[in-house]
Amino acid sequence: MFSAKTVIRDLEKIRRQVPLVHNITNFVVMNLTANALLSIGASPVMAHAVEEVEEMVGLASAVVINIGTLSRHWVEAMEKAITAAEKKNIPVILDPVGAGATSYRTATARRLLETGRVAIIRGNGSEIRALLDAGARTKGVDSLEGPEAAVETARLLSEKYGCAVSISGPVDIIVRSEETVRIGNGHPLMPRVTGLGCTASALTGAFAAVDSNYLEAAAGAMIVMGICGELAAEQARGPASFELHFLDWLHNIGEKEIRERIKIFL
Amino acid sequence: MFSAKTVIRDLEKIRRQVPLVHNITNFVVMNLTANALLSIGASPVMAHAVEEVEEMVGLASAVVINIGTLSRHWVEAMEKAITAAEKKNIPVILDPVGAGATSYRTATARRLLETGRVAIIRGNGSEIRALLDAGARTKGVDSLEGPEAAVETARLLSEKYGCAVSISGPVDIIVRSEETVRIGNGHPLMPRVTGLGCTASALTGAFAAVDSNYLEAAAGAMIVMGICGELAAEQARGPASFELHFLDWLHNIGEKEIRERIKIFL
Amino acid sequence: MFSAKTVIRDLEKIRRQVPLVHNITNFVVMNLTANALLSIGASPVMAHAVEEVEEMVGLASAVVINIGTLSRHWVEAMEKAITAAEKKNIPVILDPVGAGATSYRTATARRLLETGRVAIIRGNGSEIRALLDAGARTKGVDSLEGPEAAVETARLLSEKYGCAVSISGPVDIIVRSEETVRIGNGHPLMPRVTGLGCTASALTGAFAAVDSNYLEAAAGAMIVMGICGELAAEQARGPASFELHFLDWLHNIGEKEIRERIKIFL
Numbered sequence: 176m177f178s179a180k181t182v183i184r185d186l187e188k189i190r191r192q193v194p195l196v197h198n199i200t201n202f203v204v205m206n207l208t209a210n211a212l213l214s215i216g217a218s219p220v221m222a223h224a225v226e227e228v229e230e231m232v233g234l235a236s237a238v239v240i241n242i243g244t245l246s247r248h249w250v251e252a253m254e255k256a257i258t259a260a261e262k263k264n265i266p267v268i269l270d271p272v273g274a275g276a277t278s279y280r281t282a283t284a285r286r287l288l289e290t291g292r293v294a295i296i297r298g299n300g301s302e303i304r305a306l307l308d309a310g311a312r313t314k315g316v317d318s319l320e321g322p323e324a325a326v327e328t329a330r331l332l333s334e335k336y337g338c339a340v341s342i343s344g345p346v347d348i349i350v351r352s353e354e355t356v357r358i359g360n361g362h363p364l365m366p367r368v369t370g371l372g373c374t375a376s377a378l379t380g381a382f383a384a385v386d387s388n389y390l391e392a393a394a395g396a397m398i399v400m401g402i403c404g405e406l407a408a409e410q411a412r413g414p415a416s417f418e419l420h421f422l423d424w425l426h427n428i429g430e431k432e433i434r435e436r437i438k439i440f441l
Numbered sequence: 442m443f444s445a446k447t448v449i450r451d452l453e454k455i456r457r458q459v460p461l462v463h464n465i466t467n468f469v470v471m472n473l474t475a476n477a478l479l480s481i482g483a484s485p486v487m488a489h490a491v492e493e494v495e496e497m498v499g500l501a502s503a504v505v506i507n508i509g510t511l512s513r514h515w516v517e518a519m520e521k522a523i524t525a526a527e528k529k530n531i532p533v534i535l536d537p538v539g540a541g542a543t544s545y546r547t548a549t550a551r552r553l554l555e556t557g558r559v560a561i562i563r564g565n566g567s568e569i570r571a572l573l574d575a576g577a578r579t580k581g582v583d584s585l586e587g588p589e590a591a592v593e594t595a596r597l598l599s600e601k602y603g604c605a606v607s608i609s610g611p612v613d614i615i616v617r618s619e620e621t622v623r624i625g626n627g628h629p630l631m632p633r634v635t636g637l638g639c640t641a642s643a644l645t646g647a648f649a650a651v652d653s654n655y656l657e658a659a660a661g662a663m664i665v666m667g668i669c670g671e672l673a674a675e676q677a678r679g680p681a682s683f684e685l686h687f688l689d690w691l692h693n694i695g696e697k698e699i700r701e702r703i704k705i706f707l
Numbered sequence: 708m709f710s711a712k713t714v715i716r717d718l719e720k721i722r723r724q725v726p727l728v729h730n731i732t733n734f735v736v737m738n739l740t741a742n743a744l745l746s747i748g749a750s751p752v753m754a755h756a757v758e759e760v761e762e763m764v765g766l767a768s769a770v771v772i773n774i775g776t777l778s779r780h781w782v783e784a785m786e787k788a789i790t791a792a793e794k795k796n797i798p799v800i801l802d803p804v805g806a807g808a809t810s811y812r813t814a815t816a817r818r819l820l821e822t823g824r825v826a827i828i829r830g831n832g833s834e835i836r837a838l839l840d841a842g843a844r845t846k847g848v849d850s851l852e853g854p855e856a857a858v859e860t861a862r863l864l865s866e867k868y869g870c871a872v873s874i875s876g877p878v879d880i881i882v883r884s885e886e887t888v889r890i891g892n893g894h895p896l897m898p899r900v901t902g903l904g905c906t907a908s909a910l911t912g913a914f915a916a917v918d919s920n921y922l923e924a925a926a927g928a929m930i931v932m933g934i935c936g937e938l939a940a941e942q943a944r945g946p947a948s949f950e951l952h953f954l955d956w957l958h959n960i961g962e963k964e965i966r967e968r969i970k971i972f973l
Contacts, residue, residue: 202468203472204472206472206739206901206902209735209901210900210901213899221733221734221735221775221776222809223776224778224779225778226811227809230808230809244488245490246490247490248778273486276497276500278496279490279492280493366479367479367692368479369476369479370472412689412693413690413691413692414479414689415476415684416686418476419685419947419951423943423947424945425945469753472738473738510753510756512758513758539752542763543759543763544762545758546759634742634745635738635742636738636741679746680746681950681953681955682955
């Protein structure tokens with residue numbers, strides 16, 4: 176049964192094991208996500224050259240693929256990384272940034288999902304929705320609205336790809352087949368900092384590296400994100416000081432903050 | 442008549458309309474400029490793949506082109522973006538970073554200006570000057586010095602390309618044909634933070650997205666930059682805390698700060 | 708004789724001469740290293756296009772090559788930059804990020820060392836060790852452990868390439884042939900911020916630009932890094948506030964802080 180205990184255990188495991196999380200991500204957020212991974216206690220590596228990407232996956236405990244500023248050679252590296260991760264049996268987290276905004280992004284995100292096994296897809300509602308083809312959307316979710324539509328979209332994707340799906344929003348929704356976790360932690364300043372969605376994906380990678388129950392891993396990452404956001408907001412005077420306190424809290428958060436603040440609705 | 446009122450109106454429009462500003466910019470400043478746009482209330486997107494750049498322009502209200510870390514494929518995307526923006530009739534802001542420093546940058550900046558309509562060129566004095574060819578420089582400005590030379594250079598460029606020209610410096614100078622606005626806001630710590638010039642260009646994009654009078658838009662962005670710089674400096678203990686407070690102030694600045702601090706010389 | 712005096716003199720020279728330091732570095736740290744160079748008083752430029760790299764070297768007083776997120780075209784630019792710097796007789800600092808982690812990185816770092824004269828190699832122990840070929844390692848250092856092995860590795864590399872070698876760690880070790888400087892400044896939070904190793908390389912570039920005694924230059928950079936780290940740690944509540952205070956201290960550090968805190972063991 177998913178609870179504060181699970182999150183605390185996974186967080187302690189991250190800090191003890193210091194898993195290497197290999198990121199192929201976008202230019203905008205590289206620095207922030209590397210720092211977020213360091214702050215929480217993991218070890219980040221960023222490497223995208225086709226010449227080395229498979230070897231780097233060989234050293235990693237999780238791979239995070241983020242298509243935020245994609246281009247041809249980077250996509251080639253992402254495919255190689257996914258294939259190598261499947262072979263090595265380590266989790267892949269896919270963040271389909273901007274899927275639905277341009278057809279190149281939608282097509283790339285879908286192709287990456289077909290390339291090999293993905294453990295967790297993490298994005299916002301419209302990105303996740305864009306991953307379903309038109310047929311599935313019409314049949315499954317087009318008549319639904321709001322969180323209900325998000326859950327149904329996630330369920331369809333989860334079953335199609337055998338993965339967990341993590342949708343961020345005012346209430347975060349994590350779905351694996353018939354199971355759903357809803358998380359109420361977070362703060363309205365979070366979308367005012369660029370790359371906090373990408374940071375959620377990177378931290379999801381750290382949790383998945385130490386917890387092969389990917390529903391738990393995805394939920395744990397969003398809970399830690401959300402609580403650190405709440406704590407940071409109490410000290411912030413704007414988005415930049417919010418980001419600073421958020422990163423400091425990733426370093427300092429422990430059992431006490433998680434127990435006191437966790438908001439899950441199963 | 443340009444005044445505090447214009448700036449306040451444009452700032453409120455940005456926060457109400459949340460314009461999407463599409464940036465093709467350099468690796469050094471991507472994170473900062475995205476955060477600056479979010480802080481002021483706009484919505485940033487960074488995308489440079491030739492496969493999607495035109496589609497992304499189709500979603501945007503302004504396009505910001507910055508050649509800070511240019512290379513061949515990026516320039517190709519910049520050209521496509523400019524052409525698409527002209528077709529869609531949305532403003533393009535060009536920041537010719539380092540024009541004059543290397544011939545590749547000078548040639549690229551000039552070629553981009555010939556590619557399609559640019560609404561506003563924003564750079565420092567030497568970059569702007571490098572955009573004029575040798576003939577124009579000799580005839581027009583080589584006998585002048587200091588701010589007088591900057592105004593004359595800007596005027597020649599403005600007439601050649603039918604755009605506004607925004608030159609940052611201790612006094613910012615905005616020129617459109619015969620009109621000139623001089624702005625006295627700002628702080629000496631600003632050039633000690635990397636990318637604040639690029640940030641000025643990004644914010645100019647946000648203002649141009651809501652105000653088709655590009656002289657006003659360019660001036661409004663520089664005034665908000667300068668005032669936030671002054672406010673940040675009062676709290677800063679060095680360049681990094683200055684940058685943090687500057688971004689927080691972009692989020693918090695309002696009518697009061699603008700009315701009290703605006704320094705324009707028409 | 709190396710002492711606080713040397714560091715203070717070089718720091719003052721950086722602030723007076725404002726040397727242009729040309730960086731071809733990785734995406735993760737570009738913003739941080741540019742800001743660190745600005746904070747200490749140098750002038751950073753980032754440019755990697757093969758079309759302009761030689762011309763940019765022509766403007767610079769030092770070149771910093773960092774293979775953190777390398778790929779083919781970037782390596783080509785690095786080679787051109789090294790060749791141009793040798794021709795112009797300005798120092799090259801090489802940071803072999805991740806050498807030893809993948810064979811592509813190891814091979815690239817070694818090839819860059821063969822491309823032209825390198826003034827200072829700066830990395831951590833395992834990166835530096837990976838630069839030696841297996842034969843040299845077996846003969847020279849494989850029987851040694853800890854700092855003793857690091858010094859011996861550095862000595863072998865220093866003699867092979869005629870350069871200084873700077874190894875960061877709890878105790879930093881700078882070696883040039885038979886000379887060794889050990890530095891005890893620094894703080895355990897430093898490896899919790901991404902890119903502080905790369906920042907050390909960038910600052911080493913600033914020092915080498917004003918001091919052609921590269922042993923002194925490399926040591927001066929590590930001392931300033933370490934002292935700013937100690938000062939920042941006194942104010943920090945986590946890695947992000949540490950980074951902010953560190954950058955502010957690079958701007959504010961002076962004779963007093965260096966004299967009071969310098970820890971060198973010759």
